[in-house]
Amino acid sequence: MTYFPAVLIFSLCASMVFAITQRDTPLRMLRYGVYCFALFVGASIVLSWLMFLIAR
Amino acid sequence: MRYSQKCMANEEIKNTAAGSGVQPTTQQGFVYLPLIAGWLIPGAGHILQGKWVRGLLLAASVIGLFATGLVMHGKLYAGAHDILDILCMAGDLGNGLLYFAGRSGGWGTEQVMVTTADWGARFIVVAGMLNVIAAVDAHNLRTGRKS
Numbered sequence: 001m002t003y004f005p006a007v008l009i010f011s012l013c014a015s016m017v018f019a020i021t022q023r024d025t026p027l028r029m030l031r032y033g034v035y036c037f038a039l040f041v042g043a044s045i046v047l048s049w050l051m052f053l054i055a056r
Numbered sequence: 057m058r059y060s061q062k063c064m065a066n067e068e069i070k071n072t073a074a075g076s077g078v079q080p081t082t083q084q085g086f087v088y089l090p091l092i093a094g095w096l097i098p099g100a101g102h103i104l105q106g107k108w109v110r111g112l113l114l115a116a117s118v119i120g121l122f123a124t125g126l127v128m129h130g131k132l133y134a135g136a137h138d139i140l141d142i143l144c145m146a147g148d149l150g151n152g153l154l155y156f157a158g159r160s161g162g163w164g165t166e167q168v169m170v171t172t173a174d175w176g177a178r179f180i181v182v183a184g185m186l187n188v189i190a191a192v193d194a195h196n197l198r199t200g201r202k203s
Contacts, residue, residue, distance in 0.1 A: 001124075001127065001128055001172060002172075003172070003175075006124070006128065006172065006175055006179075009120065009121070009124050010121065010124075010179065010182070012117075013116075013117040013118070013120050013121045013183075013186070014117075014121075014182065014186060016113055016114070016116075016117045017114060017117050017118070017186040017189060017190055020110050020113060020114055020190070020193070021189050021190060021192075021193040024202065024203055
């Protein structure tokens with residue numbers, strides 16, 4: 001398994017748990033889950049590029 | 057101060073119950089059962105309270121992370137050699153029966169020099185911590201702190 005699928009699996013699972021435990025209604029859970037997932041994946045991509053540029 | 061806050065909270069419960077026509081639930085049985093069940097078996101705390109979808113999604117998340125960690129050759133922490141090992145083992149223990157099954161089955165013990173193995177070990181630790189969050193949520197549902 002490469003890193004990016006690992007990031008996606010991690011983000012999906014963590015976002016689901018955060019959404020279910022931190023919000024009350026299904027709609028708010030869905031919104032918060034999507035928000036967390038986007039932040040996880042987006043932050044991973046941005047930090048990866050930053051590390052790539054720093055290492056060069 | 058504490059007394060007045062308690063009185064206000066009681067008034068609030070009475071008003072809510074009167075306004076919505078919902079009777080306040082009484083605590084029956086062992087209150088910590090969802091907490092313990094949720095820790096031992098991911099999602100069981102929610103399923104015990106009839107929250108099937110939430111319980112199954114939580115189980116899929118925690119078991120999925122744990123299994124992905126093992127697939128990535130992550131290790132299950134067995135001994136406590138230094139402070140980081142102790143913390144990682146505490147995280148692993150959050151997986152409940154999954155951890156003990158893994159230990160007894162000899163999973164995650166081989167020394168594998170793969171670049172993703174370190175990530176795998178972190179996946180297993182995070183799965184344990186997420187399972188603890190889910191178990192505490194099940195306890196909050198049981199005590200009525202969360203609906």
